[in-house]
Amino acid sequence: MSYLSEGKLADFIEEKIKELIGKGNILIVVPPFYDIRSLALGPYVLQAVAKQKGYKVDVLHLDLLLAAIIGVKDYQQVHDSPDFWMLGERVFARIAYDLPALGKASESAEDPFWAISDTPNAVLSVAPEESIPQEKLLKIEEVCYQLMRHAARVIGQFQYEVIGVSLGFCNQINATVAFINQVKQHLPQCTTIIGGSYCEGEKAKGLFSLSKHIDYVFEGESEGTFVQFLSDVFEKTPPTEKLIKATEAVALEKMPLADYTAYEKQVRVMLGDTFYEKNIFAVWYETNRGCWWAEKAKCSFCGIAEIGFRQKSIEQIRTDLKEIRRQVPGKLVFFTDLIMSQEFPKKMLEYRDDMDEIPVMGMQMRVARNIEEVANLREIKAKFILPGVESFSTKLLKKLKKGTTGKQNIYFLRNTRSFGIFTQYFLLWGLPDDEHQDYQQLLDLIPLIIHLQPPRTFVGMRIGRDSPYFDQPAKHNIENLRYWEVYKDIFPSYTDWESIANYYIGDYKNYAHYNLPLIQELDRAVTHWKNTWQNAKLHMEVLGGQCVIYDFRQVPGIGTAIHPITYAQAQEIMLYKIYKPSPTLDWALKNKLGILMDGWFVPLVTAAPELLVKFDQEAKSNTSQNSISHYQSYKIT
Known part of the structure; x- marks a missing residue:
């Protein structure tokens, strides 16, 4: 160096x-x-x-x-x-306050029990970090x-x-x-x-x-x-x-559009043309402010202060998106919005004739509940999604006030994988009042969904300022709330630490922090998931007049399997519904082609978007179409 x-x-x-x-x-x-x-x-x-x-x-x-x-x-x-290392603050501590280079106690920066607090709850990650x-x-x-x-x-x-x-x-x-x-x-x-x-x-x-x-x-x-x-x-x-x-x-x-070409010039001058072309794949754009979900039930760990929700008109958004595409062609446009409005996709589809003029989009959103909502995302070119998944445990999701369930999260990931939509989400551990079963369930589940998009990271829960955990700790059985110790190492003695701090820790009952071997095993499973998901496959294709399921997940006890099935069987296996025992569903469960969760059958098999839409529409109309000859073999890309 x-x-x-x-x-x-x-x-x-x-x-x-x-x-x-x-x-x-x-x-x-x-x-x-x-x-x-x-x-x-x-x-x-x-x-x-x-x-x-x-x-x-x-x-x-x-x-x-x-x-x-x-x-x-x-x-x-x-x-x-890691956030608690505070390296970005440490390297400017001397020039800012005449503190020692790298701040105080820099040799202990990577120790969570020093930097956060001397308590088991201070562990935020069990993954090895490169020092x-x-x-x-x-x-x-x-x-x-x-x-x-x-x-x-x-x-x-x-x-x-x-x-x-x-x-x-x-x-x-x-x-x-x-x-x-x-x-x-x-x-x-x-x-x-x-x-x-x-x-x-x-x-x-x-x-x-x-x-x-x-x-x-x-x-x-x-x-x-x-x-x-x-x-x-x-x-x-x-x-x-x-x-x-x-x-x-x-x-x-009335907000004017940013000059994206000015940003492009900064990147090209500072880091060169190659960096801009290869590393800047998206620019930001704002369609709304606030969080409409937080107005109903703010997520327990969410530290975002702004709640009041308002948004631009679809006409203005379309005009802005076209101009951004003109300024920086080829770049994805990612919305800065805390959460996409529920009606946004349908309103955009009212102008589907000019979608070719709209850039590919990315956005944060609640988990879509059905096939139609995911299909709408693909049609409006929303190909990158940050959904609020956080867990596959319905019990924990209710505590987090996420407004979704474990079964809905898995069904959503099955659908986005089928529709070619990239998802980026997190899985949390170390939540107040968690239990062994919350993590054992995930450990058992991962081999079955290893063909679906994995989380970006598996990380311990942090308490952020302005979150319900911070504002109402007693309601969540959290005691002795205090800011991270590291703030005293990176700021001078005259700092108003209580005001400036963003991250806090508290004492609360939880299973994960006192059973880290299981969390470490889960972390290894998530890492394996991230390394293998793109090559794993559980997919239905149409060959001639028959449906065939290819299972290349290598699930223990099953290995590689190919299942020829009838169209009627495919209809039953591919639908998300309340479980009622039947020979077809029981066969699917035995072969791990679906799972039971909260009394529902959750299909895990991916398929061509058009085929999933057809199954969904037929289920709604209670009709059965036996002719599938017009469907071609479909490969996941």
């Missing part, structure tokens, strides 16, 4: 920054360690909003610049490290130190009147403070501001305790308050209150 010498580093930083900024009198910075594989949408929306009122805002990605210096691999290794040697981290820390010094010096040459930082996540706080402290040395007269999704509630107030150079913090939605703030500052009547709160909900319909 070799980085640029200080002299060459200073020249490199100056060259890149001067190529990208200097046209406006307002600057918004994206600090490390934001995920360089995705767009930070907020600064570009503010840029567009300000432009409507005649203000010129420059955006600068210090996250991309750091990645260009230390390399994408090293940057991502820090970014992807980053202290020597390497110290070299990265030195680069971070010099980056802030030289970036502030170069920016100081442009005489910006307002300089803001977009603070979206943990692991960006110390970089934010370090940058503001440094830039004030070169531009003491400039007004410094912080905004972003981390600036909610008490956390927004807590930021002021970190530096006297933070002039203002924007709490919550800031598109409206930002423009008014600029007007006040440039008219020499700045606000007297340092915490700028949203006065009213922003009208999304």
Whole structure:
């Protein structure tokens, strides 16, 4: 590992920054360690909003610049490290507060019993993590130190009147403070501001305790308050209150579209054309705000503060999507929405004639309950889905207030696999009042669903600020709620830790943390699932006038199997329904082609989308179509 010498580093930083900024009198910075594989949408929306009122805002990605210096691999290794290591905060602790390099007790950063709390509940993962040697981290820390010094010096040459930082996540706080402290040395007269999704509630107030150079913090939605703030500052009547709160909900319909080509230029200049083409496969777009499900029953672990739900019209969304496709052709458009509105797919389908002009989409959503809903997703080109799965235990899902069940989650994954829709979800362990059966059920289930998309990760539950676990701990049998100990290692002694902290731990009864061997066995099973699912197969094909099920899952006791069946048998096996004993269903259960859960038969066999739709429609109309000759052999891709 070799980085640029200080002299060459200073020249490199100056060259890149001067190529990208200097046209406006307002600057918004994206600090490390934001995920360089995705767009930070907020600064570009503010840029567009300000432009409507005649203000010129420059955006600068210090996250991309750091990645260009230390390399994408090293940057991502820090970014992807476990949250409680707080490496993104540690490498900026010295430049931000004159703390020791890597903060205090850096040698214990990877120990959850030190960094979180000395309690069994502190274990959040049983998967082996790749350590980053202290020597390497110290070299990265030195680069971070010099980056802030030289970036502030170069920016100081442009005489910006307002300089803001977009603070979206943990692991960006110390970089934010370090940058503001440094830039004030070169531009003491400039007004410094912080905004972003981390600036909610008490956390927004807590930021002021970190530096006297933070002039203002924007709490919550800031598109409206930002423009008014600029007007006040440039008219020499700045606000007297340092915490700028949203006065009213922003009208999304009137929100201008971000300049995606400006983001593209930043990536190409900092990391090159190849990185942009191969690593930036999606950009962000916002269709709604709030969470309509949280207005009914907020998920127990959800720490998102915003609840009130509103959305753009379908006409506006279609217009925006077409423009995004024109600006950045070939890129997936992923919605920033906390949850997709239930009626969105059907409303989009009212304009199905121009779907060719719409880019491929990705979105967060509740688990779809039936074939029709999944079919609609495919038809509107929603090919990447983040569903709220979290567990296959109906009991735990009820405790989490997910509004779904174990059987619905499995049925949904069967359907998305059949329709070629990519899903990304998590499975949680270590929940209050969990039991052995919750995990044994999953261990028994994995070999049967190994052909379906696996979770992104199997991870211990964390308590986040603003979640029901945080706001109502007694209701969930949680005692002694306290912030993670690591905050004392990465922030100075004068910090308002109670306000700034985002992650907490409490004492509560649970099975998983006291029976880690079973959780470790499950983690190995999930890892095997992730490594093999794309080659596993449990699929029905139509060959001539017969249905054939190919089972290549290698389920213990079954191995490889090929089952020729009649159309009537296929109809019965492929439907999700209340279980009533029958020779066909009992045969399917014996051969692990479906499972019983909560009194329902849940089919596990995938098939061509058209065939699943046909079975579903026939079941609804109680008709049986014996002719299937027009179906061709269908392969999963």
